Amino acid sequence: xxxxxxxxxxxxxxxxxxxxxxxxxxxxxxxxxxxxxxxxxxxxxxxxxxxxxxxxxxxxxxxxxxxxxxxxxxxxxxxxxxxxxxxxxxxxxxxxxxxxxxxxxxxxxxxxxxxxxxxxxxxxxxxxxxxxxxxxxxxxxxxxxxxxxxxxxxxxxxxxxxxxxxxxxxxxxxxxxxxxxxxxxxxxxxxxxxxxxxxxxxxxxxxxxxxxxxxxxxxxxxxxxxxxxxxxxxxxxxxxxxxxxxxxxxxxxxxxxxxxxxxxxxxxxxxxxxxxxxxxxxxxxxxxxxxxxxxxxxxxxxxxxxxxxxxxxxxxxxxxxxxxxxxxxxxxxxxxxxxxxxxxxxxxxxxxxxxxxxxxxxxxxxxxxxxxxxxxxxxxxxxxxxxxxxxxxxxxxxxxxxxxxxxxxxxxxxxxxxxxxxxxxxxxxxxxxxxxxxxxxxx
Numbered sequence: 001x002x003x004x005x006x007x008x009x010x011x012x013x014x015x016x017x018x019x020x021x022x023x024x025x026x027x028x029x030x031x032x033x034x035x036x037x038x039x040x041x042x043x044x045x046x047x048x049x050x051x052x053x054x055x056x057x058x059x060x061x062x063x064x065x066x067x068x069x070x071x072x073x074x075x076x077x078x079x080x081x082x083x084x085x086x087x088x089x090x091x092x093x094x095x096x097x098x099x100x101x102x103x104x105x106x107x108x109x110x111x112x113x114x115x116x117x118x119x120x121x122x123x124x125x126x127x128x129x130x131x132x133x134x135x136x137x138x139x140x141x142x143x144x145x146x147x148x149x150x151x152x153x154x155x156x157x158x159x160x161x162x163x164x165x166x167x168x169x170x171x172x173x174x175x176x177x178x179x180x181x182x183x184x185x186x187x188x189x190x191x192x193x194x195x196x197x198x199x200x201x202x203x204x205x206x207x208x209x210x211x212x213x214x215x216x217x218x219x220x221x222x223x224x225x226x227x228x229x230x231x232x233x234x235x236x237x238x239x240x241x242x243x244x245x246x247x248x249x250x251x252x253x254x255x256x257x258x259x260x261x262x263x264x265x266x267x268x269x270x271x272x273x274x275x276x277x278x279x280x281x282x283x284x285x286x287x288x289x290x291x292x293x294x295x296x297x298x299x300x301x302x303x304x305x306x307x308x309x310x311x312x313x314x315x316x317x318x319x320x321x322x323x324x325x326x327x328x329x330x331x332x333x334x335x336x337x338x339x340x341x342x343x344x345x346x347x348x349x350x351x352x353x354x355x356x357x358x359x360x361x362x363x364x365x366x367x368x369x370x371x372x373x374x375x376x377x378x379x380x381x382x383x384x385x386x387x388x389x390x391x392x393x394x395x396x397x398x399x400x401x402x403x404x405x406x407x408x409x410x411x412x413x414x415x416x417x418x419x420x421x422x423x424x425x426x427x428x429x430x431x432x433x434x435x436x437x438x439x440x441x442x443x
Contacts, residue, residue: 005022005027005028007019007022007034007035007040007043007044008044009044009054010044010046010050011050012050012051012053012054012056012057013054013057015040015044015046015050015051015054016054016055016057016058016061016063019034019054019058019063019064020058020061020063023063023074028074029074030074030075030076031073031074031076032073032074033071033072033073034055034064034071034072034073034074036071037051037052037055038051055072058072059072059174059175059176060174060175061175061197062075062175062176062196062197063075065176066176075175075176075197076194087398087399087402088387088391088396088397088398088399090396091391093394094391094394094395094396095394095395095396095422095426096396097395097396097397097413097414097415097417097418097426098396098397098398098412098413098414099398099414100234100374100375100398100412100414101296101414101416102269102291102292102293102295102296102374102416103349103350103374103416103417105417106346106349106416107293107294107295108294108295108335108340108341109340110294110295110298110331110335112334113331113332113334113335113338113340114327114331116330116331116334117327117328117330117331117334118327120330121326121327121330126326126327128322130326132156132157132314132317132318132322132323132324133155133156133157133323133329134157134326134329134330134333136330136333136337137155137157137302137329137330137332137333137336138155140333140336140337141155141288141302141304142155142304145286145304148274148276149274149275149276150274150276150278150286150304151276151278151279151284151304153286153304153305153306153307153310154304154305154307154310154311155302155303155304156302156303156304156305156310156313156314156317157300157301157302157303157323157324157329158287158300158301158302158303158313158317158324159299159300159301159321159324160289160291160299160300160301161263161265161287161288161289161291161301162188162189162192163301164285164287164301164303164313165189165192165227165261165263165285165287166192166196167313167316167317168259168261168285168287168303168305168309168313169192169193169196169198169225169259169261170196170316171309171312171313171316172224172225172259172283172309172312173196173198173224173225173259174197175196175197175198176197176198176199177198177199177224177225178198178199178200178201178218178221178222178223178224178225179193179198179199179200179201179223179224179225179226179227180200180201180202180203180215180218180219180223180225180226180227181193181200181201181202181203181227181405182202182203182205182210182227182228182229182233183202183203183204183205183404183405183406183407184205184235184236184377184400184403184404184405184407184410185205185229185233185234185235185403186229186234186235186263186265186403187402187403189227190403190405200405201218201221201223202214202218202405202406202407203215203218203226204407205233205236205238205407206238207236207237207238207239207369207371208238208239208240208241208243208244208371209228209229209230209233209238209239209240209241209244209245209248210226210228210240210244210248212244212247212248212250212251215248215251215252216251216254219251219252219254219255219258220255223258224257224258224259225258225259225260225261226252226258226259226260226261227261227262227263228240228248228260228261228262228263228277229262229263229264229265230262230263230264230265230266230274230275230276231264231265231266231267231270231272231274231372231373232265232266232269232270232292232372232373232374232375233265233372233373234265234373234375234403235375235377235398235400235402235403235410235412236369236370236375236377237354237369237370237371237372237373237375237376237377238369238371238372239266239270239272239371239372239373240275240277241275242273242275244275245275245276245277248277249277249280252277252280252281253280255281256280256281256282257281257282257283258281258283259281259283259284259285259309260277260278260280260281260283260284260285261284261285261286261287262276262277262278262284262285262286262287263287263289264286264287264288265289265292265373266292266372266373267288267289267292267293268290268292268293268294268341268343268346269292269293269343269346269347269350269373269374270343270347270350270372270373271343271344271347271348272347272371272372278305282306283305283306283308283309284305284306284309285303285304285305285306285309285310285313286303286304286305287301287302287303288301288302288303289301290302290332292373292374293341293343293346294332294335294340294341298328298332299324299328300324300328300329300332350373350374350415350416351372353374353415353416353418353423354370354373354374354375354376354415355370356418356420356423357370357376357413357415357418357423357426357427358370358376360423360424360426360427361378361427361430361431363427364427364428364431365431366378366427366430366431366434367379370415374414374415374416375412375413375414375415376412376413376415377400377410377411377412378410378411378412378413378430378434379408379409379410380400380409380410380411380433380434381409381434381435382409382435383399383400383401383409383410383411384399385433385435386411386430386433386434386435387399387411387433389432389433390411390429390430390433393429393432393433394429395426395429395430397411397412397413398411398412398413398414399411400412411430413426413430
């Protein structure tokens with residue numbers, strides 16, 4: 001059963017450590033079946049309860065998983081940056097429309113806001129033990145959330161949306177729990193979930209957001225959390241409509257114990273209305289990042305949620321980074337106060353570039369998706385071939401494998417800096433790369 005490895009120990013902690021060392025050294029491989037508890041207890045001459053406690057420790061640490069009568073097995077090694085490595089190396093002279101960055105020309109200047117924040121810090125330095133959230137930022141964020149219909153809750157700040165999502169998941173779930181995620185969906189999130197020792201349950205997506213029937217199946221099968229992108233879904237550009245929000249809330253009402261996390265990925269770069277789902281379940285969090293509208297290097301996201309969730313995250317944050325720099329928070333608050341980003345103008349710019357490419361592809365018989373945000377998702381019959389042919393034609397696009405689990409193949413094109421002159425040549429290159437086969441969609 002275990003090859004040549006012999007589990008050792010007399011106490012639960014020692015037995016668990018013996019298994020964990022073997023897994024780390026590769027002596028016990030993913031999927032390997034561990035001995036039944038009574039059998040191992042007899043072999044080690046210990047009480048079966050001791051082995052049961054050891055297996056419980058290993059489950060909580062995400063080292064093993066238990067499937068009832070089928071026994072306990074070593075879990076697959078967590079993914080870390082596997083999807084990040086699915087990328088195209090862009091040679092000199094090739095146009096890069098793969099990276100997913102905003103248009104630098106649409107980002108606001110940060111100099112005056114940070115100068116003002118630094119001057120304020122000179123007058124009012126933030127020291128240990130003070131509030132983690134800048135009061136003015138909390139007020140501005142809460143007012144905006146109220147205007148968008150997001151339920152009342154305390155405001156917290158994290159180092160980007162992925163940081164916020166990780167902290168919320170860790171506050172509620174344990175290794176082996178299942179999280180329902182969009183497929184196709186954000187590659188970094190699809191890496192994060194298994195890296196936390198959690199399992200993923202894929203949920204299909206169309207232009208209006210997650211498919212309610214898929215969500216219902218995932219939750220009925222035991223998923224303990226659901227992550228939804230409200231607007232500018234990466235990679236498809238989906239945005240949750242009013243009708244889809246009603247359908248999803250109806251599903252969530254059947255599972256009030258599920259943790260709901262909403263990522264408003266398009267905040268500041270889309271002018272479609274928000275249709276939040278928050279408040280249907282007991283535990284929830286709603287996250288907004290500054291990255292797309294104000295700049296990725298700000299490394300700042302704001303979020304709210306039910307009081308218990310936010311308090312758990314805040315308490316854990318105190319034991320780690322403590323807080324996100326109040327200088328950065330003050331600068332961001334100033335950007336908000338000054339209206340540094342013209343959301344309608346930015347949304348119109350991205351919409352124009354998306355619609356031009358989607359329209360050019362439609363004229364040539366190739367369907368594409370991009371209801372909001374800065375990306376266009378194009379189903380293809382042969383993903384690897386399409387990426388390679390486009391690269392040969394002078395265009396670097398993102399392979400859909402970075403964003404997919406079970407969804408059909410596709411490629412992602414970031415249109416944030418695409419010029420009018422480039423639209424038709426890119427569309428013609430995509431048509432040539434796709435070939436005569438046609439993919440049906442992204443659900």
